[in-house]
Amino acid sequence: MSYKIVIVDDEPITKMDLTELLEEAGYDVVGQASDGFEAIDVCKETNPDLVIMDIKMPVLDGLKASKKIMHDRLAGGILLLTAFYDEDYINKAKEVGALGYLVKPLDEKSFIPTVEVCISRAEQIRNLEKQVEKVTKKLEDRKVIDIAKGLLMKEKNLNEDEAYKLLRKMSMDGRTSMGEIARTIALVYD
Structure with missing residues (x-):
């Protein structure tokens, strides 16, 4: 089964690099967005298994968008990306229900395994919610x-x-x- 992923980042090069890594690993990148509002809209349209989202973005940041996406069950889960290793951001990521938190620059060896674990967790959560x-x-x-x-x-x-x-x-x-x-x-x- 090919899992659906949405990439949200205000940096076009980051979106392109992530898309390439994910597609090489067999994932289906079904949408991209540059800010939180676009992310919410793309998730409404595609209902992805995972959203890979930058935290710092213009208009609506990744944490606030994640909160809305998870509240409305628009995606299976969220993997947050950030350039900031900050205790406050980590705690906020936990509060919004993120399944993972990666600090840029990404280590390609750990990125795909992290995506796989996040998707597995999202499936487990969805199954528990159905039960x-x-x-x-x-x-x-x-x-x-x-x-x-x-x-x-x-x-x-x-x-x-x-x-x-x-x-x-x-x-x-x-x-x-x-x-x-x-x-x-x-x-x-x-």
């Missing part, structure tokens, strides 16, 4: 099913088992999830 969403939905469904059971028990004078069986039958007959049936019942009977 959390599934579990959260199941918990929400469980809660609303319990509410619907209670409403059916009250309205139709059923016991808990009968109410559950009725919900299940309605779900099967309507070819929809019990959660959806329960949401409808909770809305109608409440």
